Amino acid sequence: MVDLGLLVKSHRKKAGLTQFELANLADIGKTTVFDIEKNKETVRWSNILAVLRVLNIEVEFKSPLTENV
Amino acid sequence: MVDLGLLVKSHRKKAGLTQFELANLADIGKTTVFDIEKNKETVRWSNILAVLRVLNIEVEFKSPLTENV
């Protein structure tokens, strides 16, 4: 697994957004954006998804059993 | 994005686990396993990770900007 916090941060920067702006676009609180970038794992899944959606990041799940479901 | 609930369910079945057993292995509540399989997005990210870990499923994030960070 990857450093999601760093991934979000770098994408946000590239998009020229502040945490606050990203939070608004994703319709979540600024504190939550901060938490995600800090890899706090207690955040709501839906909030992570909201951020990823704004930043155009996709999620994929992989396992020995799947070449994608 | 993929049907995570279905993915979890099929992997759990393949592993021969009940929801309750999976919950215990992941050290979370049975209700949460049920919720994940129902694609309830309000679950805690850490709980999803716990389940994926037990089932040996990896997460990957993809975007136009990354060939993996």
Next chain:
DNA sequence: CATATATTACCGTTATTACGGTAATACGAT
């Protein structure tokens, strides 16, 4: 260096999830 802006951090309140218990339904095997 000084100023402005962004980030990090902390706090208190509110809203909501996590959880186990339990009941009802569905599923599978004999």
Next chain:
DNA sequence: ATCGTATTACCGTAATAACGGTAATATATG
């Protein structure tokens, strides 16, 4: 069809994440 097990569903309580406010620190810019 019957029995046993798994799943689905609902509930109440306790735990905790979400949130905005604010302050402190860091970063960037003139």
